[in-house]
Amino acid sequence: MKKYLLSVATLLAGLSAFAQPQLGKDKIEDVIGAMTLQEKVNLLHGFRAPMGTESKFPGAAGSTYAIERLGIPAVWMADGPHRLVISPSRSFDSSVYNTTELPSELTIASSFDTKAAYKAGELIGQEVSDYGLDVLLAPGINLLRTTLGGRNGEYYSEDPVHAGLIAAAFVNGIQSKNVGVALKHYAVNNQETNRNQNDAIVGQRALRELYLRNFEIAVKLSNPWSIMTSYNKVNGEYVCESRFFNEDVLRSEWGFDGLVMSDWNAGRNAVLSIKAGNDLLMPGQDKQRAAILAAAEDGSLPMEYIDLSVKRVLEFVLKSHTFKNFQYPNETDLKAHSALAREIGANSLVLLKNEANVLPMTGVKNVALYGTTSYDIVPAGMGFGATGHGYYCVSLVEGLRKAGYSIEKSLIMPYQMHIQAENKKNYPNGLPPFSITAPLRADEFIPAPEMLEANVKANDIAIITLGRANGEGADRKREHFYLTANESELIKTVSEAYHAAGKKVVVLLNVVSAIETASWKDSVDGIVCIFQPGCETGNAVADVLSGKVNPSGRLPQTFQVNYGDALADANFPADYVFDMSAFSRAYAIDAKTAAESAKLKAEPVLKKDIDYTNYEEGIYVGYRYFTTFGKEVSYPFGFGLSYTDFSYELLSSAIEADKTTVTVKVTNTGKVAGKDVVEAYIKAPVVKRGLDKPARELKAFAKTELLQPGQSEVITLTWDSAWNASYNEKKAAWQMDKGVYNILICKDAQSEPVLTASHKIK
Numbered sequence: 001m002k003k004y005l006l007s008v009a010t011l012l013a014g015l016s017a018f019a020q021p022q023l024g025k026d027k028i029e030d031v032i033g034a035m036t037l038q039e040k041v042n043l044l045h046g047f048r049a050p051m052g053t054e055s056k057f058p059g060a061a062g063s064t065y066a067i068e069r070l071g072i073p074a075v076w077m078a079d080g081p082h083r084l085v086i087s088p089s090r091s092f093d094s095s096v097y098n099t100t101e102l103p104s105e106l107t108i109a110s111s112f113d114t115k116a117a118y119k120a121g122e123l124i125g126q127e128v129s130d131y132g133l134d135v136l137l138a139p140g141i142n143l144l145r146t147t148l149g150g151r152n153g154e155y156y157s158e159d160p161v162h163a164g165l166i167a168a169a170f171v172n173g174i175q176s177k178n179v180g181v182a183l184k185h186y187a188v189n190n191q192e193t194n195r196n197q198n199d200a201i202v203g204q205r206a207l208r209e210l211y212l213r214n215f216e217i218a219v220k221l222s223n224p225w226s227i228m229t230s231y232n233k234v235n236g237e238y239v240c241e242s243r244f245f246n247e248d249v250l251r252s253e254w255g256f257d258g259l260v261m262s263d264w265n266a267g268r269n270a271v272l273s274i275k276a277g278n279d280l281l282m283p284g285q286d287k288q289r290a291a292i293l294a295a296a297e298d299g300s301l302p303m304e305y306i307d308l309s310v311k312r313v314l315e316f317v318l319k320s321h322t323f324k325n326f327q328y329p330n331e332t333d334l335k336a337h338s339a340l341a342r343e344i345g346a347n348s349l350v351l352l353k354n355e356a357n358v359l360p361m362t363g364v365k366n367v368a369l370y371g372t373t374s375y376d377i378v379p380a381g382m383g384f385g386a387t388g389h390g391y392y393c394v395s396l397v398e399g400l401r402k403a404g405y406s407i408e409k410s411l412i413m414p415y416q417m418h419i420q421a422e423n424k425k426n427y428p429n430g431l432p433p434f435s436i437t438a439p440l441r442a443d444e445f446i447p448a449p450e451m452l453e454a455n456v457k458a459n460d461i462a463i464i465t466l467g468r469a470n471g472e473g474a475d476r477k478r479e480h481f482y483l484t485a486n487e488s489e490l491i492k493t494v495s496e497a498y499h500a501a502g503k504k505v506v507v508l509l510n511v512v513s514a515i516e517t518a519s520w521k522d523s524v525d526g527i528v529c530i531f532q533p534g535c536e537t538g539n540a541v542a543d544v545l546s547g548k549v550n551p552s553g554r555l556p557q558t559f560q561v562n563y564g565d566a567l568a569d570a571n572f573p574a575d576y577v578f579d580m581s582a583f584s585r586a587y588a589i590d591a592k593t594a595a596e597s598a599k600l601k602a603e604p605v606l607k608k609d610i611d612y613t614n615y616e617e618g619i620y621v622g623y624r625y626f627t628t629f630g631k632e633v634s635y636p637f638g639f640g641l642s643y644t645d646f647s648y649e650l651l652s653s654a655i656e657a658d659k660t661t662v663t664v665k666v667t668n669t670g671k672v673a674g675k676d677v678v679e680a681y682i683k684a685p686v687v688k689r690g691l692d693k694p695a696r697e698l699k700a701f702a703k704t705e706l707l708q709p710g711q712s713e714v715i716t717l718t719w720d721s722a723w724n725a726s727y728n729e730k731k732a733a734w735q736m737d738k739g740v741y742n743i744l745i746c747k748d749a750q751s752e753p754v755l756t757a758s759h760k761i762k
């Protein structure tokens with residue numbers, strides 16, 4: 001009898017499983033139709049395993065919700081952008097899950113090489129796939145509105161076309177491995193200070209031409225699986241709660257058909273988010289679930305909205321490796337990936353100054369390294385979205401030694417001891433993994449005169465490295481743009497001592513945002529902006545210094561003379577000091593009762609640049625301002641030298657209704673092999689009663705292959721002619737003024753064009 005009962009139960013269970021629609025086998029509508037309201041609500045939120053439960057992928061940022069009875073698995077997402085962020089170790093597992101630390105996003109963008117960005121994407125996509133995850137929460141593509149933006153290293157450029165094209169290539173590279181991305185942080189996420197509440201007050205023209213154009217290009221050219229909305233508000237509305245951003249622009253105008261997810265705990269009103277087309281709330285909070293459930297039950301959130309977002313989540317799940325039961329190897333080719341990281345890093349470094357060909361360091365044997373950063377290099381940024389560093393980093397000392405240089409030994413110990421002492425002073429309780437202010441770095445150590453004298457005698461050249469570390473959670477402050485008194489003193493002392501002996505000095509900038517260079521650049525012979533090139537930093541830098549690789553990177557951001565020179569600087573929290581009481585007030589942390597909390601929130605003290613930021617500069621961000629208004633800069637956007645020279649010949653150009661094309665022949669006229677970057681800008685006509693126009697705007701760029709001396713390459717650049725138009729706020733429409741449009745081929749955003757082609761639009 002017992003046996004009989006059991007088999008009836010098994011049969012019924014089997015039948016009910018059989019009767020359930022299954023994702024992938026049955027129509028999506030039927031699967032949705034079989035869901036309870038609670039299940040639908042659950043699917044609109046990420047899933048966090050209860051504390052103490054073993055995660056499938058320790059260290060991953062989150063997953064979607066699984067409903068086993070309907071064949072819906074959890075899809076796994078992990079942070080990037082330059083490294084797949086998962087924990088290298090797992091409980092009861094002796095394997096190590098290391099992942100490659102690529103150059104930071106900004107470094108990759110500095111290559112001005114979409115092929116390199118594609119390769120970087122392929123590499124990280126391969127690791128996502130090899131370790132069995134589904135989606136990389138990257139890339140971040142917000143504009144570098146100011147030099148102090150805390151996450152600039154996680155972004156690409158001050159120019160939207162540059163950012164958009166690099167992003168599209170990176171995303172295409174990742175998605176070629178059948179895993180997805182979350183293109184982020186959509187949109188206008190240009191400051192970290194008070195990022196969960198800050199309201200970016202930005203005009204429609206700047207919004208369209210700058211802050212949305214990068215996303216538009218990336219969305220149209222790479223069809224990302226998902227978009228992550230940003231924390232901030234724009235013009236009074238949280239982006240995740242805005243139909244304008246998520247439905248009108250992203251979906252209706254640009255044709256995006258994927259999933260929109262929120263940044264982690266972004267927004268305030270979960271119901272509004274779903275109504276706005278922000279389908280998935282990450283990582284998902286109980287109070288959000290409750291609010292959506294209640295709104296669904298009382299009808300204030302109509303079921304069509306819920307069903308539509310559920311459908312988009314399911315379509316996202318359907319694409320995933322996890323859904324397809326992909327058998328992943330759970331290991332990846334780290335060795336090959338390191339070699340590629342090195343190649344991409346070296347391809348991105350920017351040579352800013354090379355007086356009397358001090359570089360490459362041929363004929364140099366003995367090198368003296370100065371600057372604490374020479375012994376404590378910063379391979380990448382920090383924060384949740386760029387968490388920590390990879391499993392190794394080739395130091396500068398190691399990279400140069402491997403390249404055959406002998407490094408001054410007497411400096412190593414004193415520098416190491418100095419750094420240790422400084423870190424102890426700054427962080428008595430140990431170094432934090434990330435910080436709410438830009439992390440303090442050890443200040444400079446100035447070698448004693450006798451030590452310096454001995455170094456000068458024993459070495460052929462001095463290298464000074466200046467570094468800055470920044471990342472998610474805090475913006476840089478004005479003071480981080482400037483050199484400290486000791487940094488200036490170090491440059492002065494070392495330069496004078498080496499120059500007096502007829503020897504040269506090279507400065508390396510280990511930064512992801514401009515720092516002050518104008519006051520000291522004349523006192524040194526060479527400057528290389530090495531950015532943050534990831535795990536292979538020392539090797540990538542040595543490749544360029546030794547001449548094994550000819551530098552071909554270009555600046556993705558203007559190096560301004562002073563902080564305050566850029567128009568946007570006037571509206572940025574450059575001197576912000578974190579104020580816990582204001583923070584508590586804003587979040588009503590101190591409130592004891594709900595009524596008190598409501599009162600505190602109802603009386604906010606809104607502070608300029610903290611609670612709201614006026615984008616008064618409009619479209620005049622970065623070089624658009626400096627070039628148009630003839631303002632002096634230290635190094636312009638797009639600038640970068642080479643160990644060789646190139647000449648240019650215009651072969652053809654045309655502005656047609658749909659596309660604009662320019663074809664240029666580039667010839668290496670120097671003595672060594674090298675790659676060049678062709679930058680094409682448009683100078684649009686300024687007509688009476690028309691719109692004002694920036695003096696030039698980047699529309700396309702390309703990097704040549706490695707050209708041997710005398711060798712040429714024909715480069716054709718093409719872009720959508722619609723990009724030549726400007727946005728008319730009054731008419732709420734794009735406007736192509738009649739007149740002469742000049743296509744300018746330039747070496748950077750400020751110097752005279754090397755070629756010009758004019759076309760009249762009637």
Ligand code: BGC
Nearest residue numbers: 061079137184263264384385
């Ligand atoms: C960051 C995102 C990141 C997410 C998940 C947030 O703090 O802004 O960039 O993807 O955390 O870790």
